[in-house]
Each structure stands twice: as structure tokens, then as C-alpha cells.
Amino acid sequence: MKRRDFVGLTGLATGALFLPSIPGFGSTLVTPERLLETVDVAVKKRLADAALNAAKSAGASYADVRIGRYLNQSVFTREKQVQNIASGESQGAGVRVIANGTWGFAATNDLSEAGLAKAAQTATAIAKANSKVQKEKVILAPQKGFGEVSWKTPIVQSAFEVPIAQKVDLLLSANGKALEGGASFVNSALFQINEQKYFASTDGSYIDQDIHRIWPTFTVSAVDRSSGKFRSRQALSAPMGMGYEYLVPKAKDKIAGPAGSGLVGYKMSYDLLEDITAATREAKQKIMAKSVTPGKYDLVLDPNHLGLTIHESIGHATELDRVLGYEANYAGTSFATLDWKKQNKPYGSKVVNIVADKTQPGSLGAVGYDDEGVKAGQWDIIKDGMLVDYQKIRDQAHIVGQDHSDGCCYAQSWEDVQFQRMPNVSLKPGKAKMSVDDMVKNVDKGIYIAGRGSFSIDQQRYNFQFGGTVFYAIEKGKITGMLEDVAYQANTQEFWNSCAATCDQSDYRMFGSFNDGKGQPAQSSAVSHGSATTRFNGVNVINTARKIG
Known part of the structure; x- marks a missing residue:
């Protein structure tokens, strides 16, 4: 389909030829106009009360309900053609309860008072059945109710309100720029997500949230x-x-x-x-480009690259459920155990200050409240190179002697049970004024790396290898040309202890993961990682094109 043939077909919602593993994609296809509809908050409150009352009547000591409407739209193009457009919707409710000290969960797409009451009764029956084999009772950190509150991603314009023809024109114009410049092949895409979530609990919270995300690539x-x-x-x-x-x-x-x-x-x-x-x-x-010579180099890492390394070697490594071994079946556990933390070993150099933040403007993980009604906030994970805290939710806090959740509980949809998910995890920028050029001037033999690439990390989030998108040689304080076939290898402690400097706030940017997988059954979430350009000294670099042996 050529662009001129497409402009008049702004209502098109075709079947998906290719949809990525992103929450909401693959849901029921709808017209783009339906994506602009909303649901009255009073209706959602009435449905939530039906679930909460039914759960209490069935014997639940605690209950929460999430009524969700998950919307998505994706546009795919290649060279001069539109490959696919899909608009999707998924809506329903999930009810989670504690009965006899044990969790139970049930979900339904019957959004009637009777439908939610039945789901609550089913969840309570499941909890009671589970309690017969449960060894320890669930202990929830206390949480006050917030009453009726709301939160919305502070957007200027909803991507769903923009005509499809305008989005297609932008992507095909971009493809045209690439072809004019001599590209042999080019594909582009635009993903948009809107989560309309209503949370209510027996703690007394009724929280309405409208969350937006976007990804051009x-x-x-x-x-x-x-x-x-x-x-x-x-x-x-x-x-x-x-x-x-x-x-x-x-x-x-x-x-x-x-x-x-x-x-x-x-x-x-x-x-x-x-x-x-x-x-x-x-x-x-x-x-x-010249193929890299293996050896030790000082690495200057752009934020769009470093974010993935933060994600894998710090973000996942400090999830408390992974630390405790609960998550071992999906990508392993963590070397940063509670016993390891007690040994007071440095996670990194004193330059390394890592903060978790669910409130960061523009980030993928920004919300007002998490999926168990905890107000979003921020906290230190690594301070001056030392591990000081983990990521935890209400039923984990007591394990580490704390009396509050970090507000990082999330479910990818209404039909999935919520559990601990990574918040935005970011490296704080340096306090002293430093530009990227200032950093490069101090490097005698190094490599500048930008963009994400292939990576591998072991089951304890310790030994790893990372590639990138583009690489530039640094010689005697200057960029001297492009390199290829670059990857660096290290272990988490060795790497973060080699962190020598980070640029100031003016260089701070965010990297994002639109579909971070975890859990069994698997769920996907979105999370950002911020940093300024950062230098790591004496890191082992390999040539990925050379044969071993």
C-alpha cells in the first residue's frame, strides 16, 4: 500500500501480521475511535464495591480489585509501504484476597456487579484451598487508605487522538530520508499504550489512574x-x-x-x-569501520547504552524476590543476597549512587500509585557504592525488617496477578560540572559506546557481556574514528567498581525497556533507567568477529 493510497483510510485497523511481546498487544482489535472512549468512575466504584463486599462476606480478611481497560495501537512500515496497523483493547477485572492467611486470585471479563462478586468468591475459595498447604501466613506491611483519588500521566496530547494518517506520514517520511541517504533497507514503527486502571481495596482506597506510554523506533x-x-x-x-x-x-x-x-x-x-x-x-x-583490537580500554558509555547495563546488573539483581530465590525459574536469582549485603562489600565505586523512583517525569515506570494501592515514591538502592536497600512490595517488607512497601507492585493486565516489578532504577549524575568532551579529554585509550546491542548475563546477575549500536575509538583524549565488533566483559562488582566519573545533570537522559519480562506465567512491564554519560576504567573488550581457538 502506497502512502497516497493510504491517506484516506484513517479508520483502518487490520489484523496483526507481527506484534511484539508487549502488554496489551494481541488484544481484541477495535476501531481507532473506540480507543478514545472512557468509563465513568462512578461505575467502576460500584463494581469494585461489589467485589470487596463479596470477598469479605466469603471470609476474606483483605481484598483488592483492579478494573482495567488496556489500549494499544501500533503502526509498522517498511521502505515506502505500510505493513500493518492494529488498534487493540482488553478490559476486565482481577480480584486478589487473603483468606486464612493465604493469597487467592481470580479474574473475569464480566464487568457486572454479579460478575465481580463471583470472581471475589472464587478468589476467596482459592485462598482457602491454598491455605491447606501454605507453611507461613502472608504478612502485609500496613497501608492507609487514600479514599477517592486519581492520577494521570502529565501528557500534552494523547497519541491516540492523533490521526493515523499523520503517524503514517511521519514514519514514511523517515523511511524516505533513509532511502534518500543510501539505505538499502529500513523499517520503522510506533507503539502507543494507554492503561486505564481503577484500584480499590478493603484498606479504603479508590484510585483511578490513566497511564500513557509511547515508543518510536x-x-x-x-x-x-x-x-x-x-x-x-x-x-x-x-x-x-x-x-x-x-x-x-x-x-x-x-x-x-x-x-x-x-x-x-x-x-x-x-x-x-x-x-x-x-x-x-x-x-x-x-x-x-576498523575491527576492534581486543584488550583493556576505558569505556565512555552513553546513557542510551548504559541503561541496559544498569537494568541487567543492578535493576534485576536488587529485586527482593529474585534475591530470595522466588524468581529462580525466570532468568535466575541474584548474587546480592541478604548475607552478601551483611558483608558490607562495595557494589561499586563511591561514584555509584543508584536511586529507584516511581515518580520520575516522562519515565515508563511513572505512576501515582502501584497495583496494591501504595503511593509511588523514590528510595536509595546503592549509596556511595554500597548496597543499602532492595525493591520490595507489601508482603516482602517484613522479611528485611521494614514496615512499608516501596510501591513497586505491578500486573501487566487485569487478568494477571500483581507482583514485585522493577521501578525506574537510575544512576545519579555527577555533582561537579563535566561535559562529555571533558570526560573524553581524560581518556588515553578508550572506546565511546552508544545505543543498545546484544547482551548476556548469568543466572546470578554477575558475569556479563554487553555490545552496543555504534562504537568510536578514543586516542589521547580525542575521537579518532568508528570501530566495529566491540563487546565488553566483566562481572557486576568489577565493572561498577571501575566506575570513575559521570557527567553532570545537563547530560542526564533516560533509556527505556518497553517489554521487560519476568514471572511464571510470564508478564511484561515497562521501565526507564536514567544516567549521564559515564566512564569505566580498564574494562576488558573482546572482538566479536574473531573465532575462538
């Missing part, structure tokens, strides 16, 4: 026909907890990479056309 590939070599460069965008205003570029949000690289980073808005133009140029340069 692309991949550009260049092929050298004479040699048969090809290279690709992905978008340097970050998925954000924002509306369509993210795709309206603002000059103040642009952050230049080190002199000689030509890279540009983005803060709270994103220039898709600028990034894809640069990506096309860099994809062609990558074909001719």
Missing part, C-alpha cells in the same frame, strides 16, 4: 554490493511515559555526543527525522 541497514557486507543501526530513541508531544522535537532537548562522533542524544522530545538521517550515514560508515 526504526532499523536502517546498508549493504555494500561489491563486498556483500552489511551493517545496521537502530534508533537512539527511548520509549517514554509521555504523549505524542515526545515526537515534536525541541532544540533544548538535544544533547551532542563527543566531538568527532556526530552523535546526538535526546531528553524529553525526539527528532525521528534527524536520528534516521544520522543512522543512515552511520550504517554505511560501520561497513568500513
